[in-house]
Amino acid sequence: MATQILMPALSPTMEEGTLARWLVKEGDEVKSGMVIAEIETDKATMEFEAVDEGTVGKILVAEGTAGVKVNTPIAVLLEEGEDASAIASSTASGGSSAPAKTEAKAGDAPAAAPAPAAASASAAAPAASGGTRVFASPLARRIAKEKGLDLAAVKGSGPHGRIVRADVEAAKPGAAAPAAAAAAVPAPAAAAKPTAVAAGMSPETVLKLYADRDFEEVALDGMRRTIAARLTEAKQTIPHFYLRREVRLDALMAFREQLNKGLESRGVKLSVNDFIIKACALALQAVPDANAVWAGDRILKLKPSDVAVAVAVEGGLFTPVLKDAEKKTLSALSAEMKDLASRAKSKKLAPHEYQGGSFAISNLGMMGIENFDAVINPPHGAILAVGAGVKKPVVLADGSVGVATVMSMTLSVDHRVIDGALGAAFLKVVVEALENPISMLA
Numbered sequence: 001m002a003t004q005i006l007m008p009a010l011s012p013t014m015e016e017g018t019l020a021r022w023l024v025k026e027g028d029e030v031k032s033g034m035v036i037a038e039i040e041t042d043k044a045t046m047e048f049e050a051v052d053e054g055t056v057g058k059i060l061v062a063e064g065t066a067g068v069k070v071n072t073p074i075a076v077l078l079e080e081g082e083d084a085s086a087i088a089s090s091t092a093s094g095g096s097s098a099p100a101k102t103e104a105k106a107g108d109a110p111a112a113a114p115a116p117a118a119a120s121a122s123a124a125a126p127a128a129s130g131g132t133r134v135f136a137s138p139l140a141r142r143i144a145k146e147k148g149l150d151l152a153a154v155k156g157s158g159p160h161g162r163i164v165r166a167d168v169e170a171a172k173p174g175a176a177a178p179a180a181a182a183a184a185v186p187a188p189a190a191a192a193k194p195t196a197v198a199a200g201m202s203p204e205t206v207l208k209l210y211a212d213r214d215f216e217e218v219a220l221d222g223m224r225r226t227i228a229a230r231l232t233e234a235k236q237t238i239p240h241f242y243l244r245r246e247v248r249l250d251a252l253m254a255f256r257e258q259l260n261k262g263l264e265s266r267g268v269k270l271s272v273n274d275f276i277i278k279a280c281a282l283a284l285q286a287v288p289d290a291n292a293v294w295a296g297d298r299i300l301k302l303k304p305s306d307v308a309v310a311v312a313v314e315g316g317l318f319t320p321v322l323k324d325a326e327k328k329t330l331s332a333l334s335a336e337m338k339d340l341a342s343r344a345k346s347k348k349l350a351p352h353e354y355q356g357g358s359f360a361i362s363n364l365g366m367m368g369i370e371n372f373d374a375v376i377n378p379p380h381g382a383i384l385a386v387g388a389g390v391k392k393p394v395v396l397a398d399g400s401v402g403v404a405t406v407m408s409m410t411l412s413v414d415h416r417v418i419d420g421a422l423g424a425a426f427l428k429v430v431v432e433a434l435e436n437p438i439s440m441l442a
Helices: 084-093 138-147 165-170 179-184 203-209 222-237 250-266 272-286 330-345 420-435 437-441
Strands: 003-006 016-022 035-040 045-049 054-059 065-069 073-078 101-103 240-248 292-294 299-301 307-309 311-313 316-318 359-363 382-395 401-414
Touching: 016 222, 138 165, 222 316, 240 420, 250 272, 250 330, 250 401, 250 420, 250 437, 272 307, 272 330, 272 359, 272 382, 272 420, 272 437, 307 330, 311 330, 382 420, 401 420, 420 437
Parallel strands: 003 101, 307 359, 359 382
Antiparallel strands: 003 073, 016 035, 016 065, 035 045, 054 073, 240 401, 292 299, 311 316, 382 401
16 A cells, blocks of 8 residues: 655744655655655754555655654655556645555654654554554554554554554553543644734734835745744743842852963863853752642652753754763763754754753843843743853951952742742752852862
8 A cells, every 4th residue: 555755844933844855756766764755853963763664655755854843744655566556546635634654754853752743643643544554654564563452452542543663662561541641741732823913923024014115025934933932932931930049250250260371281161151060960859849740730850950051043043952961070961061062053953952951041141131021831840040240349258348250040930830939949059059169079
């Protein structure tokens, strides 16, 4: 039976993508796991692997095509012995609930994490007619057989409810399905369309408003659409509140200079941001109730300190995640952050490197911004906005007035996850660590 290859959901926020390049042509033989195309998502260009085996019968979407919706048929794969009539039958079915098979798999997405596939609402729609037919990829069927799984009891996260490798790998023999696990981590809320409609004006109205003015119209790319949708969702649905503290950096600056002299021979140069990452990681351990995310109908308290750090890139930003940051040395965090930031700017990060985490840091101090309020990146419980260190008059311990380098920090908090006193306790630990930096080496 001819297989429709669908545009995959390669990240939880992906609604559409660009078919950047085909690595096969019509008539080519395809094996399971073979990379057949490159897909440009809102965040990166990723390889797309075939799930089924067969022959490329027809390419439905030309390479370079932008705005291809998730679950749109992009090619037809023929099984042995099938001809052009099977292509006509498959394309006529439209890929909805018709019996034509479908496949989709992210080459770079973590196989054990079903989140990217689950992000599309249509991807979770059941494909079986009357609930009696089970759709699964050949690889999923083989793994299920090896594990002794009943495929009828496995919930599919692929297009139209199709069971893929990640589903059977996550399932346990004898278990009803990974549905319970899926329920524990709700899929991201449907993203609002990033248009002026949300503000009460349609795009047409806005265009008419400026019809007599000279302007350049800039089309939204995938990254900007995603940023607009997620931040609109964040400000509309998350009850933000803000906690502000100032940190005296003189001890940290002196300690950093001393450490960097000792690390110079190793080519390591610590930044103030490295100390901030470490301080936040330790604070999440010291105040574990603040190390949490909002999961719709529950709160998930994380045990490791997985700290996301905002990185500005052309056209938007990434938030790569430093996992288990509390266990890493300052020099290790510095090296990892430099690597993640470099690959973020060239859009070479894999989804598992910029998804997740419970907490984020946004540092605009190096750009001269003294203080600001950051928007929480859902499902995180909080984000720390860091300003520049500025020399200011301060009252010293003996009551006299002196000069100190002072840095302003604002903690944006999701009140559903973290209350005021808890947020204050967390921020207090961060400040103490930064003002006594040697404690971070203990």
